[in-house]
Amino acid sequence: MPREADISVNERAFIQQALHENIRLDGRAFDAFRPLDLIFGDEYGVADVKLGKTRVIARISVDVTVPAPERKFDGVFQIVTEFSPMASPAFEIGRPTDAEVILSRILEKAIRRSNALDTESLCIIAGLKCFALRADVHIIDHDGGLIDASCIAVMAALQHFRRPDVLVEGEKARILSVREREPIPLSILHQPLCVSFSYFEEGEVFLVDANLAEEQVRQGEIIVTMNRHGEVCQVAKYGGATMDPLALLNCTNVALQKVKDMSKFIQRKLEEDAKKRDAGGLMAELSAENAR
Amino acid sequence: MAPETELSNLHRADGSATYTHHGYSIIGAVNGPIEVPRRDELPEEATIEVNVRPAAGVGSPKDRQLETLVHNTLRSIILTRSIPRTLVQITLQIRSLPEEAASTGVNPSIAILPHLLHTSLLALLSASIPLSTILTSVLVAIPAAHTQPSTPLLSPTANDLVRAKSIKSVHVFAFSGDKKLLLNESDGVFSYEEWEEACEMAEEACCREKGGVGLAEGMDVDGQSRNLEEWLREVVKEKVAYEQRWKTAT
Numbered sequence: 009m010p011r012e013a014d015i016s017v018n019e020r021a022f023i024q025q026a027l028h029e030n031i032r033l034d035g036r037a038f039d040a041f042r043p044l045d046l047i048f049g050d051e052y053g054v055a056d057v058k059l060g061k062t063r064v065i066a067r068i069s070v071d072v073t074v075p076a077p078e079r080k081f082d083g084v085f086q087i088v089t090e091f092s093p094m095a096s097p098a099f100e101i102g103r104p105t106d107a108e109v110i111l112s113r114i115l116e117k118a119i120r121r122s123n124a125l126d127t128e129s130l131c132i133i134a135g136l137k138c139f140a141l142r143a144d145v146h147i148i149d150h151d152g153g154l155i156d157a158s159c160i161a162v163m164a165a166l167q168h169f170r171r172p173d174v175l176v177e178g179e180k181a182r183i184l185s186v187r188e189r190e191p192i193p194l195s196i197l198h199q200p201l202c203v204s205f206s207y208f209e210e211g212e213v214f215l216v217d218a219n220l221a222e223e224q225v226r227q228g229e230i231i232v233t234m235n236r237h238g239e240v241c242q243v244a245k246y247g248g249a250t251m252d253p254l255a256l257l258n259c260t261n262v263a264l265q266k267v268k269d270m271s272k273f274i275q276r277k278l279e280e281d282a283k284k285r286d287a288g289g290l291m292a293e294l295s296a297e298n299a300r
Numbered sequence: 301m302a303p304e305t306e307l308s309n310l311h312r313a314d315g316s317a318t319y320t321h322h323g324y325s326i327i328g329a330v331n332g333p334i335e336v337p338r339r340d341e342l343p344e345e346a347t348i349e350v351n352v353r354p355a356a357g358v359g360s361p362k363d364r365q366l367e368t369l370v371h372n373t374l375r376s377i378i379l380t381r382s383i384p385r386t387l388v389q390i391t392l393q394i395r396s397l398p399e400e401a402a403s404t405g406v407n408p409s410i411a412i413l414p415h416l417l418h419t420s421l422l423a424l425l426s427a428s429i430p431l432s433t434i435l436t437s438v439l440v441a442i443p444a445a446h447t448q449p450s451t452p453l454l455s456p457t458a459n460d461l462v463r464a465k466s467i468k469s470v471h472v473f474a475f476s477g478d479k480k481l482l483l484n485e486s487d488g489v490f491s492y493e494e495w496e497e498a499c500e501m502a503e504e505a506c507c508r509e510k511g512g513v514g515l516a517e518g519m520d521v522d523g524q525s526r527n528l529e530e531w532l533r534e535v536v537k538e539k540v541a542y543e544q545r546w547k548t549a550t
Binding site: 044049050051054061063065067088090092093094095096097101142144146148149150199201 | 351358391
């Protein structure tokens with residue numbers, strides 16, 4: 009497999025010089041995201057996120073399995089990220105690159121370990137049956153910012169997904185099809201979103217949402233995951249260069265603002281989609297969701 | 301209904317196509333000719349690599365079988381000898397399947413095969429990989445004899461297959477631009493006569509020229525009368541017209 013083409017010395021110097029003069033290559037402000045677009049599929053639980061030229065599709069699917077013996081009351085939830093040569097010829101199937109390992113680790117920490125999804129609600133019969141939820145992340149186009157885009161895609165898809173209802177009678181459980189009972193949304197406890205900062209010039213310059221060229225030039229990156237209530241879920245730092253602890257505090261402040269904007273954006277798109285599906289105005293009557 | 305397509309819609313890949321037909325939606329990307337790993341290098345021709353990625357879950361032996369079928373078909377139309385010691389990498393990402401796909405009772409990998417072939421061809425065209433000819437492909441389903449419409453169903457939707465209840469056999473045919481049979485994949489029980497009838501029908505839909513004697517239904521209302529080859533030419537013509545718009549505008 010060919011290696012990812014390294015950025016040339018000239019390009020590198022050009023980007024650094026421009027940053028020194030407070031200019032980004034695409035003319036964005038240092039703390040600005042690229043234009044974000046989110047489209048939901050016809051089925052439940054498919055989110056197609058475009059962040060500039062980067063494009064990620066997340067798909068949620070559900071299955072019924074036996075829960076792990078040490079966690080009898082919990083359902084199974086896993087996030088699968090596998091890069092394909094579609095995003096870049098340097099990605100090979102079955103041989104994960106560093107970027108792929110970091111992406112899956114961050115998503116694991118940000119979404120799964122922060123308990124964004126209430127896995128107990130996926131339990132059908134304790135110790136016998138539970139739902140196994142699976143989030144497949146497909147990288148369609150790669151222009152940097154994969155972590156931010158994937159996190160938005162998975163969270164949006166989870167909020168969009170509806171799981172089939174079940175009818176439990178003693179030891180027997182029956183999955184009700186879409187025709188029998190309207191599927192119900194997952195119980196999402198909070199919505200963590202990732203904001204990645206790339207730093208340059210020994211931590212003097214911080215960029216939000218770097219594109220691929222900027223990612224190749226940076227000295228290091230910090231990924232802050234927060235929800236819109238301002239709770240930090242995880243902070244990860246990659247790259248060798250040192251950074252000022254006070255700058256980290258500043259990063260979390262910037263991240264909070266970005267996360268609030270993105271949450272609002274996802275919410276608006278979800279509402280638009282719900283309105284489109286609720287054509288006859290029957291959704292409220294069909295819903296089998298219990299009030300909390 | 302003709303398939304919906306969008307060509308060269310990805311930024312990173314050398315060529316790409318998004319294809320939607322009857323609820324099947326597939327994104328195809330082609331990188332090539334690129335550097336080939338030493339172990340796959342062929343001294344006198346290009347190596348072709350096909351990856352089929354399912355919408356949900358990891359790839360199974362079914363996907364491997366589809367990869368082999370697509371690989372062998374494409375190898376016969378790509379001019380591999382004109383780009384020796386290189387790699388042409390084709391990735392087909394299935395984005396969505398029709399809702400009823402699981403309940404049709406026909407082999408799902410056969411039902412999706414024509415769509416995969418069309419997507420990969422469009423992506424190859426968009427990447428400007430040297431090809432000796434084009435290909436068109438279609439699915440023909442033969443319902444069991446006791447059901448009412450015993451005529452073969454041409455390019456049926458998943459819904460059609462569910463409604464036909466019992467399907468005796470399904471066939472996929474692919475034809476090259478010079479009307480030669482490139483690929484045939486059949487599943488089920490069928491006689492030679494039935495196969496021949498299906499083959500005739502597929503050839504008609506793919507590449508039979510209109511205007512000959514005895515083809516009265518040529519004047520259909522919608523685009524139904526167009527054969528697949530004409531559809532393909534139309535798609536490529538639109539793309540070329542779009543790319544040449546700087547020239548035509550002046």
